[in-house]
Amino acid sequence: MGRFAKILQSSIGAKVAMAVTGILLVLFIIGHLLGNLLMFAGPEATNAYAKGLKDLGALLWVARVGLLVVFLVHISSALRLWRMNKAARPQAYAVSESTMVTYAGRSIVMTGALVLAFAAYHLLHFTLFATNPEFAQLQDAQGRHDVYRMVILGFRNTAVSGVYLVSMILLGLHLSHGVTSLFQSLGINNPTYNPIFKRLGPWSGVLLALGFMSIPLAVLAGVLK
Amino acid sequence: MDLTLRVWRQKDGQSTGRFESYQVSGIIPDMSFLEMLDVTNERLIMEGKDPIAFDHDCREGICGMCSLVINGRAHGGFDGTTTCQLHMRKFNDGDTITIEPWRASAFPVIRDLVVDRTSFDRIIQAGGFISANTGGAPDGNAVPIPKPDADAAMDAAACIGCGACAASCPNGSAMLFVAAKVSHLAHLPQGMPERGQRVLDMVARMDEEGFGNCTNHAECEAMCPKDISISHIAKMNREFIRATVRGD
Numbered sequence: 001m002g003r004f005a006k007i008l009q010s011s012i013g014a015k016v017a018m019a020v021t022g023i024l025l026v027l028f029i030i031g032h033l034l035g036n037l038l039m040f041a042g043p044e045a046t047n048a049y050a051k052g053l054k055d056l057g058a059l060l061w062v063a064r065v066g067l068l069v070v071f072l073v074h075i076s077s078a079l080r081l082w083r084m085n086k087a088a089r090p091q092a093y094a095v096s097e098s099t100m101v102t103y104a105g106r107s108i109v110m111t112g113a114l115v116l117a118f119a120a121y122h123l124l125h126f127t128l129f130a131t132n133p134e135f136a137q138l139q140d141a142q143g144r145h146d147v148y149r150m151v152i153l154g155f156r157n158t159a160v161s162g163v164y165l166v167s168m169i170l171l172g173l174h175l176s177h178g179v180t181s182l183f184q185s186l187g188i189n190n191p192t193y194n195p196i197f198k199r200l201g202p203w204s205g206v207l208l209a210l211g212f213m214s215i216p217l218a219v220l221a222g223v224l225k
Numbered sequence: 226m227d228l229t230l231r232v233w234r235q236k237d238g239q240s241t242g243r244f245e246s247y248q249v250s251g252i253i254p255d256m257s258f259l260e261m262l263d264v265t266n267e268r269l270i271m272e273g274k275d276p277i278a279f280d281h282d283c284r285e286g287i288c289g290m291c292s293l294v295i296n297g298r299a300h301g302g303f304d305g306t307t308t309c310q311l312h313m314r315k316f317n318d319g320d321t322i323t324i325e326p327w328r329a330s331a332f333p334v335i336r337d338l339v340v341d342r343t344s345f346d347r348i349i350q351a352g353g354f355i356s357a358n359t360g361g362a363p364d365g366n367a368v369p370i371p372k373p374d375a376d377a378a379m380d381a382a383a384c385i386g387c388g389a390c391a392a393s394c395p396n397g398s399a400m401l402f403v404a405a406k407v408s409h410l411a412h413l414p415q416g417m418p419e420r421g422q423r424v425l426d427m428v429a430r431m432d433e434e435g436f437g438n439c440t441n442h443a444e445c446e447a448m449c450p451k452d453i454s455i456s457h458i459a460k461m462n463r464e465f466i467r468a469t470v471r472g473d
Contacts, residue, residue: 012428016462016465087435088437089397090330098444129271
């Protein structure tokens with residue numbers, strides 16, 4: 001275990017940890033989005049899916065704890081790498097002319113922190129109902145928790161929708177550098193496939209962000225009601 | 226050409242430095258950047274002032290001694306060009322040119338534009354070598370090496386260890402340098418005996434020296450005067466993962 005910890009502490013070990021946990025988080029996000037899109041299939045599909053998840057019982061807790069561990073490894077590795085990077089250049093250049101650095105790349109730590117803050121708010125909002133205790137009382141005709149209704153009511157508040165929309169743009173920016181970057185971190189670099197890796201980040205960022213944004217936008221537009 | 230130079234002046238590692246401005250006139254466009262600094266220094270000496278300290282040696286782009294961040298770019302940022310190969314014709318009459326030393330905690334300033342790059346030497350000492358028995362020189366081509374491997378090794382071996390990668394990286398990461406050395410030897414049969422231990426030891430030394438980490442911007446690749454590709458960083462990552470999984 002000491003050896004494993006030492007490797008995780010090293011620069012490349014931490015980068016590999018970032019990439020592997022990044023892949024798992026992207027898979028989680030894709031699964032989350034597919035579940036969300038059931039909103040467009042109507043209240044029955046959404047509420048049945050939500051009940052199905054809740055009925056997993058112990059398995060749901062295994063998934064939650066697993067996800068939490070993945071999150072913690074991703075965040076703690078990022079923080080350590082970020083601190084090392086800050087310490088590596090104590091004095092900034094008076095004139096700095098980067099040619100390759102993109103906005104998404106430069107801001108990845110900041111977008112990550114903001115997405116984390118959003119995730120905390122999101123849990124308080126739709127999972128723990130701390131911001132809206134009345135959501136816990138919502139029930140549909142079959143006596144299930146009316147998740148469909150909760151999402152509609154939640155997103156009718158333009159301020160709340162605004163926070164979600166902005167957060168999804170930040171998530172998209174984060175993924176646009178992160179997803180492309182993870183291949184290089186894992187040593188997957190091949191002239192034949194590099195153009196695909198390069199596009200995969202921005203495309204996955206745009207598609208996932210638009211997918212998530214479609215729901216509050218549809219609620220605000222009155223398409224979902 | 227008449228130029229205004231804004232040069233970082235710092236007496237030694239303990240002093241705090243500052244920018245000084247110098248007007249230089251009569252610069253010939255065919256001069257190299259270092260010759261322009263030589264001319265500036267001769268005039269400073271004539272005026273009884275301290276000349277600007279800067280590193281240089283071969284002045285033909287192969288030794289890796291010259292450095293300088295010129296207008297925010299390592300070696301001036303021209304394709305495949307070291308500072309000594311940079312000609313003044315790349316600048317315009319009347320330009321103001323800002324000249325700074327490499328900035329990284331692992332490259333402390335010794336004086337003015339001269340930084341201590343022995344951190345690179347210590348990374349090489351950690352594993353950037355092969356162990357060979359002494360004796361008669363082996364026959365050429367006695368060990369067959371596939372052409373693509375020989376080419377890839379040669380591309381990596383082109384690294385002159387100047388430090389432009391770490392200087393231009395927003396994170397102060399030396400991974401392009403370390404990767405070039407790891408990749409060079411990992412492509413060749415002569416590098417095989419120490420293959421796993423080499424990457425683990427060199428990466429550990431790189432971390433100890435206080436260099437940052439790669440966040441895949443590829444700024445190093447754009448600034449490298451020898452055009453080393455970041456594909457070598459991916460190769461180093463693969464070597465590191467391989468050595469880790471094997472338990473080297």
